[in-house]
Amino acid sequence: MILIGQYDSPFVRRVGVAMTLYGLPYEHRPWSTFGDAEKIRPYSPLLRVPTLVLDDGETLIDSHMIIDHIDSLIEPERRMYPVGEPARRRALKIAALAAGISDKAVSLFYELKLHDQSSKLWVDRCRSQIFGALSLLDADRAGRTGDYWFGDAIGHADIVVATMLRHLTEAHPGLVSLDALPALKAHWQRLESLPVFEKIRQPFIAPA
DSSP: OEEESOTTSHHHHHHHHHHHHHTOOOEEEOOOTTTTHHHHTTTOTTOOSOEEEOTTSOEEESHHHHHHHHHHTSOGGGOSSOSSTTHHHHHHHHHHHHHHHHHHHHHHHHHHHSSSSOOHHHHHHHHHHHHHHHHHHHHHHHTOOSSSSSSSSOOHHHHHHHHHHHHHHHHSTTSSOGGGOHHHHHHHHHHHTSHHHHHSOOOOOOOO
């Protein structure tokens, strides 16, 4: 399989981390949606990353879809989303909130950096959504014990929260005080110290 996209994207990084933890081999092509658009277009006409090219040539886009596919390749007892309910939907909710923060962080970056004049209404809205979701995640994590969000083993929720926080703090330095989110900060620092997170990473590169 081929994973297209740079690891400074939280969405690409979450897929790379998950595939590495699962032991699924893949080739990484660190193409930028700006600088390498023409390389990406044949695989993803929307120019979205991550794009996963399967061994049969089929392409998958959107990190949620890719995670769903790679989970299907793994035995149920090893999957990083719980199989049964309500645990599965609770983990999906945390992952969706974290991924949603990353969506807003990307939108906010484009609004501030790529427009001659940014919309204060849109900027304020994005910031409010980011702060609100971070507060909810911090409260949820503070109410749990253990090294990981759900149980004794790392899961997709842990991964997407960690990749979101690195992207958010690097793309928007100073926007969020992690000291005001102690449970999230501790969770992120714990995961970033793991070898797989040290291996699958790239400093944020602003699009040019």
